Structure formats: C-alpha cells, structure tokens
Amino acid sequence: xxxxxxxxxxxxxxxxxxxxxxxxxxxxxxxxxxxxxxxxxxxxxxxxxxxxxxxxxxxxxxxxxxxxxxxxxxxxxxxxxxxxxxxxxxxxxxxxxxxxxxxxxxxxxxxxxxxxxxxxxxxxxxxxxxxxxxxxxxxxxxxxxxxxxxxxxxxxxxxxxxxxxxxxxxxxxxxxxxxxxxxxxxxxxxxxxxxxxxxxxxxxxxxxxxxxxxxxxxxxxxxxxxxxxxxxxxxxxxxxxxxxxxxxxxxxxxxxxxxxxxxxxxxxxxxxxxxxxxxxxxxxxxxxxxxxx
Amino acid sequence: xxxxxxxxxxxxxxxxxxxxxxxxxxxxxxxxxxxxxxxxxxxxxxxxxxxxxxxxxxxxxxxxxxxxxxxxxxxxxxxxxxxxxxxxxxxxxxxxxxxxxxxxxxxxxxxxxxxxxxxxxxxxxxxxxxxxxxxxxxxxxxxxxxxxxxxxxxxxxxxxxxxxxxxxxxxxxxxxxxxxxxxxxxxxxxxxxxxxxxxxxxxxxxxxxxxxxxxxxxxxxxxxxxxxxxxxxxxxxxxxxxxxxxxxxxxxxxxxxxxxxxxxxxxxxxxxxxxxxxxxxxxxxxxxxxxxx
Amino acid sequence: xxxxxxxxxxxxxxxxxxxxxxxxxxxxxxxxxxxxxxxxxxxxxxxxxxxxxxxxxxxxxxxxxxxxxxxxxxxxxxxxxxxxxxxxxxxxxxxxxxxxxxxxxxxxxxxxxxxxxxxxxxxxxxxxxxxxxxxxxxxxxxxxxxxxxxxxxxxxxxxxxxxxxxxxxxxxxxxxxxxxxxxxxxxxxxxxxxxxxxxxxxxxxxxxxxxxxxxxxxxxxxxxxxxxxxxxxxxxxxxxxxxxxxxxxxxxxxxxxxxxxxxxxxxxxxxxxxxxxxxxxxxxxxxxxxxxx
Numbered sequence: 001x002x003x004x005x006x007x008x009x010x011x012x013x014x015x016x017x018x019x020x021x022x023x024x025x026x027x028x029x030x031x032x033x034x035x036x037x038x039x040x041x042x043x044x045x046x047x048x049x050x051x052x053x054x055x056x057x058x059x060x061x062x063x064x065x066x067x068x069x070x071x072x073x074x075x076x077x078x079x080x081x082x083x084x085x086x087x088x089x090x091x092x093x094x095x096x097x098x099x100x101x102x103x104x105x106x107x108x109x110x111x112x113x114x115x116x117x118x119x120x121x122x123x124x125x126x127x128x129x130x131x132x133x134x135x136x137x138x139x140x141x142x143x144x145x146x147x148x149x150x151x152x153x154x155x156x157x158x159x160x161x162x163x164x165x166x167x168x169x170x171x172x173x174x175x176x177x178x179x180x181x182x183x184x185x186x187x188x189x190x191x192x193x194x195x196x197x198x199x200x201x202x203x204x205x206x207x208x209x210x211x212x213x214x215x216x217x218x219x220x221x222x223x224x225x226x227x228x229x230x231x232x233x234x235x236x237x238x239x240x241x242x243x244x245x246x247x248x249x250x251x252x253x254x255x256x257x258x259x260x261x262x263x264x265x266x267x268x269x270x271x272x273x274x275x276x277x278x279x280x281x282x283x284x285x286x287x288x289x290x291x292x293x
Numbered sequence: 294x295x296x297x298x299x300x301x302x303x304x305x306x307x308x309x310x311x312x313x314x315x316x317x318x319x320x321x322x323x324x325x326x327x328x329x330x331x332x333x334x335x336x337x338x339x340x341x342x343x344x345x346x347x348x349x350x351x352x353x354x355x356x357x358x359x360x361x362x363x364x365x366x367x368x369x370x371x372x373x374x375x376x377x378x379x380x381x382x383x384x385x386x387x388x389x390x391x392x393x394x395x396x397x398x399x400x401x402x403x404x405x406x407x408x409x410x411x412x413x414x415x416x417x418x419x420x421x422x423x424x425x426x427x428x429x430x431x432x433x434x435x436x437x438x439x440x441x442x443x444x445x446x447x448x449x450x451x452x453x454x455x456x457x458x459x460x461x462x463x464x465x466x467x468x469x470x471x472x473x474x475x476x477x478x479x480x481x482x483x484x485x486x487x488x489x490x491x492x493x494x495x496x497x498x499x500x501x502x503x504x505x506x507x508x509x510x511x512x513x514x515x516x517x518x519x520x521x522x523x524x525x526x527x528x529x530x531x532x533x534x535x536x537x538x539x540x541x542x543x544x545x546x547x548x549x550x551x552x553x554x555x556x557x558x559x560x561x562x563x564x565x566x567x568x569x570x571x572x573x574x575x576x577x578x579x580x581x582x583x584x585x586x
Numbered sequence: 587x588x589x590x591x592x593x594x595x596x597x598x599x600x601x602x603x604x605x606x607x608x609x610x611x612x613x614x615x616x617x618x619x620x621x622x623x624x625x626x627x628x629x630x631x632x633x634x635x636x637x638x639x640x641x642x643x644x645x646x647x648x649x650x651x652x653x654x655x656x657x658x659x660x661x662x663x664x665x666x667x668x669x670x671x672x673x674x675x676x677x678x679x680x681x682x683x684x685x686x687x688x689x690x691x692x693x694x695x696x697x698x699x700x701x702x703x704x705x706x707x708x709x710x711x712x713x714x715x716x717x718x719x720x721x722x723x724x725x726x727x728x729x730x731x732x733x734x735x736x737x738x739x740x741x742x743x744x745x746x747x748x749x750x751x752x753x754x755x756x757x758x759x760x761x762x763x764x765x766x767x768x769x770x771x772x773x774x775x776x777x778x779x780x781x782x783x784x785x786x787x788x789x790x791x792x793x794x795x796x797x798x799x800x801x802x803x804x805x806x807x808x809x810x811x812x813x814x815x816x817x818x819x820x821x822x823x824x825x826x827x828x829x830x831x832x833x834x835x836x837x838x839x840x841x842x843x844x845x846x847x848x849x850x851x852x853x854x855x856x857x858x859x860x861x862x863x864x865x866x867x868x869x870x871x872x873x874x875x876x877x878x879x
Contacts, residue, residue, distance in 0.1 A: 048765070073653070140373070168757070177458075177460050179339075465755075
C-alpha cells in the first residue's frame with residue numbers, strides 16, 4: 001500500500017508544479033480552439049472576446065464554484081501569475097508565427113500527455129471542491145456534490161453562455177441534457193468523494209484520488225487516441241436506467257398529453273433538433289392562424 | 294379578534310408541519326409536470342435534467358432570494374431532509390408504477406387542498422422574505438419588496454432559464470412582461486408587507502398574513518376549480534392604469550419612431566408573437582438587402 | 587498645476603450634487619427610450635417591465651460591480667432617494683403630459699450638457715471601481731480592471747439580458763464582440779487607472795481623472811453633435827492590432843477547419859448577421875438531411 005501512497009504523492013506533487021498548469025491551460029485553450037472552427041477568425045476580429053472565452057475555458061470551474069458558494073466569482077483572477085500564464089498560452093496558440101506552438105500541442109503523443117495531466121488536475125479539483133464545501137456545510141451532501149461537480153466540469157456547464165459570448169446560440173441542447181463523458185465522470189466522481197468525505201466509503205482520500213485519476217486517465221487517453229465518443233458508463237446505465245427510470249419509449253407521455261389539454265406550453269424533446277424546429281414552426285403557424293381569425 | 298389570531302396560528306402551525314412541505318413539493322412538481330407536455334419524455338431521456346428542473350420548481354424562490362441578498366444560492370440545499378423529500382415526490386410523480394401517485398395528486402378535491410396549502414406557504418414566504426431583507430437593510434424599501442417578491446414568485450421569475458435547461462427557448466415573452474396571477478399577487482402582497490414592516494400600515498403582521506392568505510386561497514382555489522385565467526385585479530388595473538400610465542393605443546410611439554430615425558434597434562412589442570416574428574424577418578431581410586447592395 | 591487641481595475639484599463637486607444624478611438619470615432613461623422604438627408601447631403595455639429596464643439602465647454598473655465582487659447585487663437600491671429620483675425621471679420621460687419633458691431633454695444643447703455630465707460621472711465611477719477593488723484585492727490587477735470596466739460600461743455589458751427582459755433576443759451580437767465607443771473607452775480608462783493605482787503611472791489620480799474626463803467629454807459631445815459613430819481609437823487600433831494579432835483576413839482558419847474535421851460545432855463570425863443566419867439554416871438543413879437518411 002505504501003507504494004501506492006507514494007505514487008499518489010508523485011501524482012499530486014507532479015500536478016502541483018506550474019508546468020502542469022501550463023499544460024492544463026495549453027490543453028484548455030487548445031480544445032477551445034479546435035472546439036469551434038471560427039475560433040481563429042474570432043481571435044483576429046475581436047481578440048478581447050477570444051481572450052475572455054479562453055479565460056472562461058481555463059478558470060470556468062473556479063468561477064462556477066465561487067458563484068455557488070456565494071464568493072466573488074472573479075476571486076481566482078487575483079492569482080496574477082496564473083492569468084498571465086494562461087494569457088501567454090492563449091497568445092502563443094492563436095498568434096504564434098507560422099502557427100508553430102499550435103502544431104506542437106496538437107502533436108498526438110504530446111496531446112495525450114496533456115489530456116492525462118488535465119484529468120489529474122480535474123480529479124484534484126473535484127476533491128478540493130468537495131473539501132471546500134464540506135468545510136462550510138458540514139452536513140450539506142448536496143452542496144458538496146454540486147461544488148465538486150462544477151469544479152470538475154468547469155466551462156462545459158455554462159456552455160450556452162460561453163457560446164452567447166461568441167455570438168452563437170444553441171438553446172435546443174446543453175451539457176445537462178446531453179452530458180459529455182467528462183461531465184458525467186465528474187458527477188459520479190464527486191458522489192464518490194462526497195461519500196468518502198462523509199465516511200460512508202471506507203477508503204482513504206489519497207487512494208480514492210489515485211484510483212479515480214487512473215480510471216479517468218485511461219478512459220480519456222483511450223478516447224482521445226481512438227477518436228471514439230463511446231461512454232464507458234453506457235453499458236451500466238443501459239442496465240440500471242430502465243430499472244429505476246422506466247424505458248424511454250413509454251406511451252405515458254402522449255396519454256397524459258391528451259389528459260391535460262390545458263398544458264401551458266409545448267415543449268420539444270431536444271434530441272432531434274430538426275424535429276423541434278419543425279414543431280416550433282408549427283407553433284408559430286398556429287399562432288399566426290389564431291391571429292388571422 | 295382573538296379568534297382570528299388563533300386561526301392565524303392554526304394556519305401557520307398547520308403549514309409548518311412536514312406534511313405541508315410534502316404537499317407543496319407535490320403541487321410544485323405536479324404543476325411542473327403538467328406545465329409542459331414533454332416532461333415525461335424528458336424524465337425518461339435525461340432524468341438528471343428533469344430532477345434539476347423539479348428542484349428549481351421547489352426551491353427557486355430560495356435560490357433567487359439568496360442571489361439578490363448575496364448569499365450562496367445553494368444555501369437552502371443544506372436542508373438534506375427537504376431535498377430528499379422533494380426528490381422522493383419527484384420520483385413518485387414521474388416513475389410511480391401504473392402512474393398511481395400522479396393520478397392521486399391530480400384528483401381535483403386533493404388538488405384544491407394542495408393549491409390552498411401552496412398559497413399558505415407562499416404568503417409566509419413573502420412575509421419571511423420582507424422580514425429577512427428588513428433585518429439586513431433597515432430602510433431599504435425597494436430591497437424588501439424585491440426580496441418578498443422573488444420569495445413569493447419563485448421559479449416563475451426565471452422561467453426563461455428554467456426553459457433553457459430543458460432545451461426550450463421562448464425569448465419573446467417572460468413573466469415580467471406578462472405577469473401571471475401569482476406573480477402579480479406576490480408583488481402587491483410584498484408591497485403590503487413592506488408597508489406593514491415599515492409601520493405605514495396600521496395592522497398587526499399576523500392579521501395581514503391571515504387576510505392575505507384567505508384572499509390568495511379563495512382566488513387560487515376558485516381559479517383552479519373553474520379553470521379560469523381571469524385576474525381578479527383586472528378591473529382595478531383597467532381603471533387605474535389609464536390614469537397613471539396613459540392608454541395602450543397611444544399614437545406617441547410611431548410619432549417618435551419617425552422623430553428618431555437613428556434608433557439603434559427595432560424592438561418588438563411581444564404580445565403578438567407572430568407579428569414580432571414577422572418584424573424580425575423584415576429586419577433580417579433589410580440586413581440581407583443592405584449586404585447585397 | 588493648482589488651477590488644474592481646482593478645476594478637477596469643481597468637476598467633482600459639480601458632479602456630486604443631486605442635479606447631476608438627475609441629469610444622469612435623464613440621460614440614461616432618455617437614451618433607453620430612443621435606443622429602441624418600442625419603448626413607448628412597452629411603457630404603456632407593461633409599465634413595470636419598462637420601469638425595471640429603466641432601473642437597469644440607471645444602476646446597471648453598480649449591479650454588475652456588486653456581482654463581480656460577490657456583494658448583494660441590489661445593494662445600491664438601498665439608496666431610496668436615488669431610486670425614487672430615477673423613478674420620477676422615468677415617469678416624466680414616458681408619461682409627462684404633452685410629452686413636454688421628453689422634448690426638453692432631447693433638445694440638442696441641453697442634451698450635450700447631459701452627455702458631458704454623464705461622462706464626468708462615468709470617469710468617477712471607473713476611478714471608484716478601481717479604488718474599491720484595490721481596497722479588497724491589493725495586487726489583483728485583473729480584478730481592478732474588471733471592476734472599473736463594468737463600473738464604466740454599465741448596462742451595455744448585459745445588453746443581451748436587458749433585451750431579453752423586453753422580449754427581444756439578438757444572440758448574434760453583443761457588446762464584447764463589437765465594443766461601442768463608451769465600452770472601449772472605459773476599458774482603456776480602467777487600464778490607466780489601474781496603472782495609476784499600482785503606481786506604474788507617475789501621475790496624481792486627480793489629474794488622471796481630469797484629463798480622462800476632458801477626453802471623454804470632447805469625444806462624446808463631438809460624436810453626439812455630429813451624429814458620427816467613428817471611434818477615435820480606430821486609427822491607433824488599425825496600426826497596432828495587425829502587429830500583435832495578425833490581419834483579419836488570414837487564410838489560417840479555413841486551413842484548420844479542414845485539418846480538424848472533428849470540430850464539435852460550427853461557429854458564425856457575427857459581423858455579417860445575415861451570413862450567420864444563412865449558415866444556421868444550412869446547419870438545420872444538414873441536420874434534417876441527416877435525419878431523413
């Protein structure tokens with residue numbers, strides 16, 4: 001077991017040095033750059049907005065956690081060195097001559113190292129978030145979970161508003177309706193850390209950090225290397241969900257639709273956005289027809 | 294008068310027991326379920342988002358009040374028992390076998406009791422909100438009103454964002470442009486409670502709570518039983534508004550439109566959404582035409 | 587130099603009296619009224635929403651600064667006199683018989699005085715914001731800049747949500763993507779004040795306030811008098827931006843588009859909204875096509 005503890009320590013110390021933060025920022029801004037194809041035009045047209053988006057991608061988790069716990073959302077920006085470091089990375093990735101830096105960080109082997117480090121930092125953020133919330137609300141399990149989750153998921157949870165900042169608006173979907181793997185993993189992880197924190201899980205925090213970090217690194221590196229988006233939780237969920245939450249294709253809904261004609265609004269199950277668009281148009285047509293009468 | 298005080302006490306004690314909270318949650322989530330016909334599909338497709346929406350419907354008023362007063366918005370979630378109770382109600386309403394629980398709570402006589410209790414709790418929330426704000430800002434009348442109002446209206450005031458969470462986006466209307474009866478009643482009620490709190494209204498708080506609760510219960514139960522949406526304030530407003538705020542169909546606007554050709558944007562008086570849609574299209578067409586030139 | 591100090595004092599004392607606040611409110615609400623042509627209909631149809639918008643226009647800067655620093659966002663509303671004054675101005679501008687008050691404030695010479703006063707107040711707000719942030723975060727340069735900036739820009743930075751309150755939604759643009767002159771000037775001004783506050787700029791605060799106020803007044807009065815929207819920073823930016831941020835029309839973007847086919851979303855460079863609209867439609871068509879297959 002000592003060996004493991006030592007590995008955990010290595011893990012933690014290693015991820016403590018600024019170098020990791022540097023990599024974390026590189027990874028964040030790098031993913032922010034490839035995550036939407038307009039990033040480069042935007043960085044040329046309005047560098048300030050691009051910089052603000054990059055900062056959200058780097059520090060979104062701190063901002064959200066501070067918001068939840070009623071602390072100043074820009075509290076973390078008092079770490080000038082981190083902000084300057086992130087700014088430097090942002091500048092190098094977008095404006096490096098001959099685009100060298102970007103080509104480096106998008107070189108697969110290097111990218112896999114970044115991804116692994118990002119997961120190391122993510123798990124430590126979750127643990128720190130649960131710790132912090134536990135310090136303020138000793139028995140607030142839900143608050144611990146919420147804090148750990150936003151610390152782990154970061155900007156993904158406010159993707160709608162991060163898009164709005166860039167002039168893009170996609171209301172028909174969001175991270176909570178369709179969770180990506182990191183968000184879902186953070187949610188399950190924060191539940192584990194909360195159970196550990198409240199002594200329901202008989203395991204030392206260091207070991208939990210170690211095991212969860214390993215799990216995240218393996219999954220994330222594998223998914224990045226194989227460009228696959230298959231969630232490792234899918235089989236488990238497909239087995240459990242039907243038991244607890246019934247099957248998706250249930251005749252209930254329409255049944256109740258008829259039952260409650262006095263429904264205040266028509267909702268649109270987001271998954272098929274095209275469909276929802278059509279329904280919206282129908283709604284508009286109906287309204288127009290009503291007006292015409 | 295003693296009889297009245299006693300009735301008030303009964304009222305309050307009655308609404309203090311967990312049973313009422315249970316009913317309140319049932320009512321909240323129940324209304325959340327019928328308020329949009331996609332609720333059941335959503336609960337099957339993404340139970341977590343459905344649960345989050347239900348929590349917003351139950352605790353929205355606390356979240357908003359905490360936001361206004363700069364306290365942690367998830368403060369109320371430290372009451373684990375309430376959250377677990379609300380979660381149980383949510384589960385029963387959406388996933389109860391044979392949909393039994395839902396059929397029970399939507400049984401009219403029972404529903405009327407829920408509605409009545411919800412108003413009891415609403416009025417007590419308004420009073421508590423005004424109290425809390427008065428404790429922090431002794432002469433902040435506007436802050437008292439704002440706090441009492443959001444405590445009374447709850448999730449309705451953030452309906453746009455609650456819809457966004459479900460992937461629905463209806464920007465052309467919101468609760469403040471078109472107030473529903475509970476929101477409007479909360480607004481008038483919080484004004485009364487603020488006047489009482491600042492000793493401009495010569496009446497004991499208990500009596501004010503009692504009378505306002507009776508008024509709300511009578512109105513809400515009547516409206517629910519008759520499925521009517523006619524606001525009891527309409528006649529008064531139709532008499533007062535023209536005196537203070539002029540008539541709706543005033544030729545001013547167009548006049549000023551011409552006067553200020555350099556208007557930065559074209560706004561769309563929301564009430565006829567179809568019209569506003571058409572205007573938007575016009576706007577787009579104009580922009581395209583300008584681009585084509 | 588004494589003369590200058592005295593002028594600064596005059597400047598400050600002058601802008602301290604309620605009269606200036608009155609003018610500031612007049613200017614704010616007046617600009618709010620002409621800023622969109624539906625303001626008058628809205629004030630008739632839903633006076634409360636109109637009042638709320640007017641309050642946002644008057645106190646938006648305080649609300650945003652309080653949000654950033656984790657203080658109650660409605661803190662400023664405890665100044666009853668200011669709120670009542672703003673309400674009076676709002677009422678006079680929208681509901682004054684024969685529209686007299688509005689005609690007065692929109693009389694050009696008077697309007698220029700208001701504009702000048704507004705800039706006086708804006709600069710003092712920026713200085714106060716930087717001061718306040720410096721008091722809480724002694725070395726938080728970025729926090730000082732952020733606070734001063736939101737204090738100077740005010741409601742412009744939350745224009746999207748201010749529009750949402752009126753039932754208008756324009757996601758394809760926002761103040762950060764396309765900065766207006768006051769927002770940009772506030773940003774540069776707050777940088778100067780931060781440098782002065784951290785003793786990197788060898789000039790007394792009073793002088794900085796004086797010079798920056800003069801600059802703002804001259805620019806704003808000139809722009810208002812000539813109805814021009816040309817930014818005085820344009821020449822400098824057109825010289826500096828290409829050096830630091832490359833040219834706008836860079837072939838990079840498309841290049842990387844091809845390189846990263848696995849781009850999660852299609853972004854729309856906002857400047858030509860029509861184009862972005864078309865791209866959106868394309869996206870929808872693609873999705874529908876995919877569904878049809």
